[in-house]
Amino acid sequence: MKLQISGKQIDLSESLQNQVSTHLDAIIEKYFDKAIDAKVTFSKERSFFTCDINVYVGNGFLLRGEGEGTDAIAAFDDAAEHIAKRLRRYHKRISNHARTLSMSDAINEMAKEYILKQDLDKADAQQNDNEANLPTNQVDSHTQIITEYPTEIVQLNIDEALMRFDLADQNLLIFRNKANNQISILYKRMDGNISWIDTSAAQKR
Template sequence: MNLNIHGKQMDIGDSLRGHITNKLEDINEKYFNRAIEANVTLAPEGSAFTKTHISIRIGKDIMVMSDAIEPDHYASFDSACEKVAKQMRRYKKRLRDHHERLDGLGDKDFLPARDLVISTSENKPIEELEEQDHTDPLVVAEMTTKIQTMSVSEAVMRLDLSGENALMFRNANHNGLNMVHKRADGNIGWIDPEGNQKTDTLKVVSG
């Protein structure tokens, strides 16, 4: 596992670096042993706290992320690390099944797509906003991505692990495009357009 440890506006000493390395290697060995890369960033939060962000890439396509804010560096990392471990305990068997299924997928199971980053309207003069209403939004970045075929339960797992707010996927039951997203009430929303046969337009999956 390639491990990158960064400190923003703070020094990561040898003791803390060793602590981070040992704990993440233990988690990798205990739960999946397939982590390719892990990134840990610690930064001051306010005047008396430290924020830790952890991202781990497992296998080809799974990202696990967690954040924590605590009064000191060690407590902040340990809290974020425990969140990662908790997610691994929850999804250990399903992750193993996912990797076995992924090994059997071909190109037909991935839909090529464009991933666009659109500029927001914050801090723009009202005159520019009025002009923009009649034109396409400003694209500030464009990347290529692949929409994977999977079950709804697998999509919910990936959404939970990634820390993102939404995930688009191709439903393995009917090959139509679906989306799962985090709702304000704590549940997971599942959007399945009516053209995708046999399923309801909107369902709610317990989070």
Template structure:
């Protein structure tokens, strides 16, 4: 795997996994990503594009960091690297176009209210084998630990961020009352919203 960082105002990294990204494709990726980001934002921060081989197909993953706590991600797959990247780039462009006004309003109104929190990655439970002994059953094993921030957002802002990041769920502090909330993508395509009562209300 190799990566390339350009000297442009927007830092762009192109990475190849189990394949060699040629100079022509690398330049095309850098130019396209820069043009898409510049259409919507004056100062996008950085972007990473990863091309990888998934069986017989090639997959392109794009992540564009456009502001504090806001990233836009997309992916595309095809038997051709150019086509896979084009599909991912088209989705990024569509997402930014959809949220262009709201992102700019959000950026102007963002006051940095966030609470630091620990974030953990737990090992998946084995699909096969005997059921663990003990009343509590499976005890999760922490395989990674990192820091994150829980942002103060409106419900609409939380849904926007979840959608832009292609995330299955997002925890946030509800700007209306300061309590912890969560939005998540339901199997039917709609968005679920969890708003537990505060201790004083329960």
């Protein structure tokens, strides 16, 4: 597993890095043959430390956990326990899902994800000046593309999608529904519930 550890105002000692690597490997190996890469980010607030863990285990499968503590190790342990708790919740389903993936010859669709930054003051000025809009396939002049990276659209049934949604602690998941081969979307509502958009309904109209 390729492991990247970074920190803001944190002393990334060799002892800390070894503990992170050993602990993550122990968690992942219980449920998966291997992980492709992992990113662990530490930061220090006024009176506590935070840790954000993102582990990619392949085929669009992402695990994520956030934690905080009085020191970096405590913050990491808290974030790692959040991941471990979700994995324990889906233990049998993860094993079956991983077995299905290994037997499948389906090729995931690739797409691009963009991270955008908007200058809202500039946007307000543009609207007040009644400037002409750019073509819809372009980013507005007040919006900047910070970065772009490939992302996978995986074929899943709704139960598998909900499991991945929870394990990745995501607010949004786009997948191709095995039941109808159409794009479906899960997103977390402000009230804490999850909405499922099934585009196959539009195909039937």
